[in-house]
Amino acid sequence: MPELPEVETVRRGLEVVTLGQPIVGGEVLLARSIALPDRPQTFIESLRDRAFTQWQRRGKYLLATLSDDSCLVIHLRMSGQLLWLTTPQPPCPHTRVRWFLATGAELRFVDQRTFGRCWWIPAHCRPEQAIPTLATLAPEPLSEAFTVRFLAERLVHHRRALKTALLDQTVVAGMGNIYADESLFLSGLHPALPTHTLTTEQIARLHQVIRRVLKEGIAAGGTTIRTFVTPQGVNGHYGGQAWVYGRQGKACRVCGTTIERLRLAGRSSHYCPRCQPLSSAMGR
Ligand SMILES: [Zn+2]
DSSP states (O other): OOOHHHHHHHHHHHHHHHTTOBEEEEEESOGGGEEESSSHHHHHHHHTTOBEEEEEEETTEEEEEETTSOEEEEEOTTTEEEEEESSOOOOOTTEEEEEEETTSOEEEEEESSOOOEEEEEOTTSOHHHHOHHHHTOOOOTTSTTSOHHHHHHHHHTSOSBHHHHHHOTTTSTTOOHHHHHHHHHHHTOOTTOBGGGOOHHHHHHHHHHHHHHHHHHHHHHTTOOSSSSSOGGGGSOOTTOOSSTTOTTSBOTTTOOBOEEEEETTEEEEEOTTTSOSTTTTTO
């Protein structure tokens, strides 16, 4: 699943290839990939003759501003990918939406699991009004608004497992399973730690690590943009050098202890029982 660094990499790629090019047409191959407007045909017609002027990102949402100040929003969810094709190619089996540009290029939304969504939002409406979850997102984790204090407030007021809290987009916008597991390892915090037991020092360390891990992810993803807007990273590979993610049964890179996997709120968590003890950190 693409997380903040992968979506940011896609955003940067889209800025390089799509800006200023009018959309001359399109095609919706799966109606449920379009969340707004209701009719797929209206979605396509609303975008016709508009050009992309800017791509922004909020959490895992991509937001394209168009030349009439309307907005195209895309959420890749589990398996969505955006492909940039400069020569005509027939749609592949998982193609859901196609945008044809005046230059003959095509922007294509491919989504095997079909959870990804596109919204077209008219100029008089703000994206946060049309998409309620955008309005409740935490501040961007790499912005100054994402402070230790903000993170602490979001963590200590709910009693739940730390890993579950980190995946909550109102706590850390753009966080997903991979970067959450890696952040917890580098912070020495067990994924099942109850959030209300965390000390200020632990939260400050976690805050610092989250920002570092996301920055490193962006730096790693940003190097592979070519014809395909999505790099390999969009499939969830963390540079091939994960500390714990996907490494259950293997030796911890720090202490050699076997990495374990635990299910919390339906999601897998990977952790080192020695580097991330549950008992010693509790009750402090
Ligand atoms: Zn270890």
